[in-house]
Amino acid sequence: MTASTSAARAARPAWEERPSPAGRAAKGTALTLIVASVVFPIYMVVLTSLSTQETVTRAGGLVSIPGGLSPAAYKELFAGGVVTRAVLVSLGVTTTGTLISLVVTVLAAYGLSRPGSLFHRPLLFMILLTFLFGPGLIPNYLLVSSLGLIDSYWALILPSAVTAFNLVVMRAFFMNVPTEMTDSARVDGAGEFRILWRIVLPVSKGVVAVIGLFYAVGYWNSFFNAVLYLNDNSKWPLQVVLRQYVLQGQSLVVGQTSDTIAGQPLPPSLAIQMSIVVLALIPVLFIYPFVQRHFTKGVIIGAVKG
Incomplete structure (x- = not known):
């Protein structure tokens, strides 16, 4: 080993060294x-x-x-129609809510990432203030009730349509988009919406995918808003059905009066509970592998450089 090699090794930090067996x-x-x-x-x-x-x-x-x-547990789940309806409700709320949240978050983050935008500092201050102070449960309920959203699916979407953390992360990422690209587009006569659609979003697919996953998982796993705002149990999403059956032991088969279904003995209650858990896990486990590769580029870069 030469002296230059020893000096080079000494200059390198420990985490850059080749690990031992x-x-x-x-x-x-x-x-x-x-x-x-x-x-x-x-x-x-x-x-x-x-x-x-x-x-x-x-x-x-x-x-x-x-x-x-x-597969008797899964057959019982779908026999009464309660779980089937709940799955459809959860899919609809998750899809619609994620689209609305992404559109609002992208537009707000892009506007706040432009230093000369209208009411830039007051709006940003109000958003950052929500990190420290929440509105509270009673004001939230009174607002939703005054808007006539009780027993409406919109009560599951609008109160949580925008998250301050996601907005700040996306804004930080947008601020790192080279200004030369947007300035050249303005010189060519492009408006702000065209710049956002043609220039900013194509280079921000990573952060959009990650924020979309955050919103989708939040909508899919949310149950408190449904318990709070939905009095009609036919509109309950899957997570509320999961809570009602697993924690309170309510029957999922409407009109069930015997210990058999179609002449077959009922599956164990624990198997039914676990089958509901599996149904609740499937969408997240299916979507996450396609989005996880964007995590480092989409969130960490935006959070650190912002």
Whole structure:
């Protein structure tokens, strides 16, 4: 080893050095344990939802070793129509709410990212103020009630249409778009909407995808607004149905008076509960892998450089 090589190694920080075999083994073990701690509970939930009464009884709870498998729990869920309707409600609210939230957030973030925009500082101050002070539950309810949104799906969308954190992150990202690109477009006669659509959004796909995922997960997992504003249980989303059945043990099959469905014994209640959990997890697990690659570019860059 030459003196120049030793000096170069000494000048490099420790995290740039090649890890030792022991270090690589320790990292692999730690990552394996983390992945197992995430995957194994999901595996138990899915397996329990497909298990028979005998298997659940033998396991004494959640099933970890496969035994008798049956889709009876899922058949019961969709037999009464309650879960089917709740899934459709959740999908509709999530899709509509995410689109509205993205449109409003993009427009507001772009306007606030332009230093010369109208009421730039007062609006930005009001948005940042919401990080420190919330409106409270009673004022929120009175506002929704005064707008006539009780028992309306809009009560699940409008109160949470814009999140200050998402708006600030997107604004920070927009501020890092090179001004030379927007200035040249203005010289060519492009208006602000055309600049946003043709120049800013194409280079901001990462942050838009991540913020859209944040909004979608928030709408999909939200249940408190539905409990608060919806008195008609036929309009309940899936998360409220999940809460009502798993926590309160209410029946999901309308008019159920026997212990059988179509001559077949009812599946164990624990399997039914876990099947609802699986239905609630599927959309997030399906969408996340397609969006996770944008996280570093979309959120961290915008948050740090902003």
